[in-house]
Amino acid sequence: MTKPILPTINSPADIKALPEALLPQLAQEVRNELIGVLSDDNPKSVGGHLGPNLGVVELTIAMHRAFETPKDKFVFDVSHQGYVHKLFTGRRERFDTMRQYEGLNGFLLRTESEHDCYGAGHAGTALSAALGMAVGRDLRGSDEHVVVVAGDAAFTCGVSFEALNNVAEQTKKFIVVLNDNEWSIAKNVGAIASYFSKIATHPTYAHLHERAAQFVEMVGGKFAKDFAHKIEAGVKNLFAPSVLFEELGIRYYGPIDGHDIPLLIQTFEFLKTQNEPVILHIQTTKGKGYAPALERPDKFHGLGKFEPKTGETAAASLPTYSEIFGKTLAKFAEHNNKLVAITGAMPTGTGLIHFAKAHPDKYFDVGIAEEHAALFAAGLATQGFKPFLAIYSTFMQRAYDMIVHDIALQNLNVCLCMDRGGLSGDDGPTHHGLFDIGYLRPVPNLVHMQPKDEDEFVDMLWTMANYHAGPIAIRYPRGAGTGAQPKAQPKILEIGKAEVLHHGSKQPARVAIFGLGGMCELAQKAATTLEAHGISTAVINPRWIKPLDAGTIEFFARSVEVVCTIEDHVLHNGFGCAVIEHLNDAGIKTPVVRIGWPDQFVEHGAVDILRKKHGLTADAAVARIIEQLSARPAKGAQPKSAA
Numbered sequence: 001m002t003k004p005i006l007p008t009i010n011s012p013a014d015i016k017a018l019p020e021a022l023l024p025q026l027a028q029e030v031r032n033e034l035i036g037v038l039s040d041d042n043p044k045s046v047g048g049h050l051g052p053n054l055g056v057v058e059l060t061i062a063m064h065r066a067f068e069t070p071k072d073k074f075v076f077d078v079s080h081q082g083y084v085h086k087l088f089t090g091r092r093e094r095f096d097t098m099r100q101y102e103g104l105n106g107f108l109l110r111t112e113s114e115h116d117c118y119g120a121g122h123a124g125t126a127l128s129a130a131l132g133m134a135v136g137r138d139l140r141g142s143d144e145h146v147v148v149v150a151g152d153a154a155f156t157c158g159v160s161f162e163a164l165n166n167v168a169e170q171t172k173k174f175i176v177v178l179n180d181n182e183w184s185i186a187k188n189v190g191a192i193a194s195y196f197s198k199i200a201t202h203p204t205y206a207h208l209h210e211r212a213a214q215f216v217e218m219v220g221g222k223f224a225k226d227f228a229h230k231i232e233a234g235v236k237n238l239f240a241p242s243v244l245f246e247e248l249g250i251r252y253y254g255p256i257d258g259h260d261i262p263l264l265i266q267t268f269e270f271l272k273t274q275n276e277p278v279i280l281h282i283q284t285t286k287g288k289g290y291a292p293a294l295e296r297p298d299k300f301h302g303l304g305k306f307e308p309k310t311g312e313t314a315a316a317s318l319p320t321y322s323e324i325f326g327k328t329l330a331k332f333a334e335h336n337n338k339l340v341a342i343t344g345a346m347p348t349g350t351g352l353i354h355f356a357k358a359h360p361d362k363y364f365d366v367g368i369a370e371e372h373a374a375l376f377a378a379g380l381a382t383q384g385f386k387p388f389l390a391i392y393s394t395f396m397q398r399a400y401d402m403i404v405h406d407i408a409l410q411n412l413n414v415c416l417c418m419d420r421g422g423l424s425g426d427d428g429p430t431h432h433g434l435f436d437i438g439y440l441r442p443v444p445n446l447v448h449m450q451p452k453d454e455d456e457f458v459d460m461l462w463t464m465a466n467y468h469a470g471p472i473a474i475r476y477p478r479g480a481g482t483g484a485q486p487k488a489q490p491k492i493l494e495i496g497k498a499e500v501l502h503h504g505s506k507q508p509a510r511v512a513i514f515g516l517g518g519m520c521e522l523a524q525k526a527a528t529t530l531e532a533h534g535i536s537t538a539v540i541n542p543r544w545i546k547p548l549d550a551g552t553i554e555f556f557a558r559s560v561e562v563v564c565t566i567e568d569h570v571l572h573n574g575f576g577c578a579v580i581e582h583l584n585d586a587g588i589k590t591p592v593v594r595i596g597w598p599d600q601f602v603e604h605g606a607v608d609i610l611r612k613k614h615g616l617t618a619d620a621a622v623a624r625i626i627e628q629l630s631a632r633p634a635k636g637a638q639p640k641s642a643a
Helices: 012-017 020-038 050-054 057-066 083-088 092-097 126-140 152-156 158-170 191-200 203-219 224-239 261-271 291-295 321-333 352-358 370-382 393-408 436-440 454-465 519-532 550-559 575-585 607-614 618-630
Strands: 073-076 146-151 175-180 251-257 278-283 339-343 363-365 386-392 415-419 447-449 472-475 499-502 511-515 537-541 544-546 562-570 592-597
Touching: 012 057, 012 083, 020 050, 020 057, 020 083, 020 092, 020 261, 050 291, 057 083, 057 146, 057 175, 057 261, 073 126, 083 092, 126 146, 126 158, 146 152, 152 158, 152 175, 251 261, 261 278, 321 339, 321 352, 321 415, 321 454, 339 352, 339 370, 352 363, 370 386, 370 393, 386 393, 393 415, 393 436, 436 472, 436 544, 436 562, 454 472, 499 519, 511 519, 511 550, 511 618, 519 537, 519 562, 519 618, 537 550, 544 575, 550 562, 550 575, 562 575, 562 618, 575 592, 592 618
Parallel strands: 073 146, 146 175, 175 278, 251 278, 339 363, 339 386, 386 415, 415 472, 447 472, 511 537, 511 562, 562 592
Antiparallel strands: 447 544, 499 537
8 A cells, every 4th residue: 555645744845855756646645635625524624725726736746846935935826726835834734724713724824834925815916026025035135036826817917917017127036837727716718818828729839748858858957058048049939929928028938737747847947047037837727636626617716615526515595695696687687788797707706607698798707807897897887888897895995996086086887796795704804895885985976785685685786777876886795695585576775765674662762773784683683682681772774885874873873872883894984983973973972882893804714703703793782782871871861970
């Protein structure tokens, strides 16, 4: 029986010490570990980014064989493909805690390991950050290598090209690995994807494997300098008539097989000797070694735990907000020729895959290019169309300038649909949608809302489709809601009008709780507990973040002893802040208890665990409210004597 290798790997030095003949076995053991830890085989599993990591096993082995971290710097774009790197850098024994509360993060973190030189979670950041590291190295006079690993999808991000535009002028020692697997989350789209495909399918590469073998032989022997000279003299004719990267001053090599470990190692050894910026184009297969992931690369990009033999995940009992969004918009578009939908490489994640199937001519996937997506939507709006721009809340941050300068300033009829508004649980701080209220609240001309359940969600989408007074935004959570069945015919909601769910058991109520969106359920639980304590409590579904329902807020604030706001958002500049500001301007002194996320980046973990830790529970709200009630006399009571 073959002795397992992975249990002996505790640092990159252990990989260097292995005989090269054992590296393929290590690769297979890593794949088995990935599947086992992320699947039902691990009782603690919450899933993760399986497909991307299966595709970079050999690459990561070769990088740790050829370079030395933490001295040398590996900058992974997005870093969701960093699981293998974590296995090799002292985190193997904790690997089964991946994405769990107080376990390993699903992305790279500077605070998690000295081998993680840069944290990430959004696409397109690696080249700029790594260039900064390389220039810092040059200014310091040290000699470490800086290696970027960026998927082909990262090159649909404008910021990647902003970096490429500066590389050749600012450093001479810089290695970029273009990991070309034709996928981001969905199938890559646009001219850049086509460009990479043309390179890979150029007739010159009919003898790819033969050339690769020659390359290894030459680099490994005395012909390296001659080979480098030939590359310099003939690369454009050898590889393509005009290579984009060469025009930017970055020497291009490839494409080569990204699963050939000896070839990768020898190539890196050669590239380490180059005193100019280089890009190595490798071709990999997302999900390699696992049939279900090969069949469904989009599903296995990132998923919950699954049955390892079949790849099947547990059937959801309720449709998610994303599914409802895509299917509802598809229905609306049947009767509205002006309604179009836009996303940034997230057709499945946003639910727009349903819209795309029904209305392919009205659906636009622009790749990972949120800024362009927002501007594109603005342009469509000037032509009388009604664009629904569906982007996760955390990614909509990237388009903020366009929302302010291009959409709101011109008062264009663009619908901003922010999926994952609120905590994103296992994905952690890079993906929590906890800031959109704060960044949209100050923007003039913009309307913003959040539904309490699926039925109201469809009403809000219908309201957006029929709103023609400027930009309008909606935030909604990840996953399913309460199970409220949408009506056959949605209704248009009155802008800025809240819904009073309960007036309290006695009038006037002593407490009024405003539970924004999904927090209505928590507000109702808190009210039930307060009523059991004999404290009459009103519950209001605000619906509108902007404009606020001033009349309802003032009515309750003037009659109750304590107002409470609950939101799935940071407290700073959130919904509760908006209520306090309004009451202050109206001269109403009723205290406001705010329940929301603290002024910090919230860690990853199960939503219930994080809510309990940070005080976003019904019990925590009740305790805060009772404390506030105890600190002030009941309305109508005489104040205590100073004596």
